[in-house]
Amino acid sequence: MWSSFRLHSHSLCKRQAARFKALLVNMSSLNQGCENWRSRLFAVDANTSLGIPDPFYFTCANSSHHLPSLNAQEWPVLAQGGSAHSVCITTPQRISAARLQKALGQKLTQEVQGGCKVLRLLSYQPQDPYGSLQGGFLVLNALSCPSIQAKLQDLLGEYKQHIRFCSYQAGTEGGIWQCLWDLNGEGKEIERCRVLKVEVPDPSPLVVNIKKSALFYKLEAACSVLQECSTIIPEASEVLKLLKDARKTVNSEKKFPVIVIEGLDATGKSTLTESLKYSLRAELLKSPPECISPWRKTFDTEPTLLRRAYYAVGNYIGAAQIAEAAQMSTVIVDRYWHSTAAYSIGTEIGGGVPNLPEYHHEIYQWPSDLLKPDLVILLTVSDEERLVRIRKRGLAETVEEKELESNRMFRQKIEEAYMRMENPGCIVVDASASKETVLQHVLSIIYRHCALAL
Ligand SMILES: Nc1ncnc2c1ncn2[C@@H]1O[C@H](COP(=O)(O)OP(=O)(O)OP(=O)(O)O)[C@@H](O)[C@H]1O
């Protein structure tokens, strides 16, 4: 890195050379602190609507590193005269970091328009992927726009204590350099390092992110998020209080079967579960449970970490109610863990089905401390039929439901995630037939699997 800087400095004019000297002084004082930053592994998430169908990965190191340098031609945006900048959120406190990620995402997409792509960026230290994960963004500008850096510095100035801002430049030797900027005052370059090629890493930062902040495989993990945010979102304490109450009378031995009905919205779950309730004289429960639904809107507008913790805790409150009800009758549940998992995975992995983690991956497994149903039915209908049903129904939609309506790839990804769930897996039922035919089909599956008399 040092020799490359020296080579580079030959062509610098006097003023630039003076600035460069100051930079080296800065670097030596910052070298210790930047060691961590330099070896980070970055994942840029796919975003089909922005024309990035697959995630891509890179790392940064000094020039003596053995990995091949990323060639400017391999980052077409730079090769074609565009620009690239990254923002990494360094706040260690996860609730603040999650809120900052959401606020910055909205700000960047609203304010940097005109050929700019704002992509989700995740990075970690390979020696400690879970402890060092950081969120952020990569801003790609296809057009040559010299003012973009100034605009970003201006936009990000107020967050300077909590972010690391970098620009990317094609070097004279054909490689790419990542330049770390100090956002104080006019902003100045502090350090630069080479951008190196990385194949798909294991674990992928995208999967680490799911396990850390989008899917909770233990009640304790989801509760600690709600506890941490209860000072800023009082509703979180209410949810925890209801959890405590619900679990006071937990019955672990079920006497009657528990049957879950899953599927994308408007596939006919409510219609079917109401009919099953009547046909089987069953108790009908829904996720999230009614007692916490007054706070659903609040959590739906919060960042992923908080929103998913709410749904996760909802499953455990639901589990206590299911266990109680299963003492007296068959229980039908409209959505449960599989919805929580499929929507989290489908939302947190960009692009299409090929980007999902492979079959039997740990993220498709059931949480060990959550009551398991005896049977899970997944309703599927064609895209066309589902849209007809949504329009006929005319209810308000969540952001995801709107996304599902407009984005076929997103729909396929969530449905595929449902199908990859294991222990228990889903039995897929084509629900395009009439309501009565679907009911009879599902009843026959229930009788077969749950040994109920016809
Ligand atoms: N088999 C069917 N054939 C035709 N229409 C149906 C069928 N099942 C349900 N519908 C209609 O489709 C619409 C959506 O059904 P329903 O509300 O049961 O879906 P849902 O899966 O519960 O949706 P959500 O998850 O969004 O609450 C309703 O208008 C319903 O009457």
Ligand SMILES: Cc1cn([C@H]2C[C@H](O)[C@@H](COP(=O)(O)O)O2)c(=O)[nH]c1=O
């Ligand atoms: C239970 C549950 C729901 N969601 C999201 C997925 C959809 O956007 C809506 C559907 O809810 P509806 O009450 O069936 O209309 O909620 C989720 O993300 N995670 C969950 O656990």
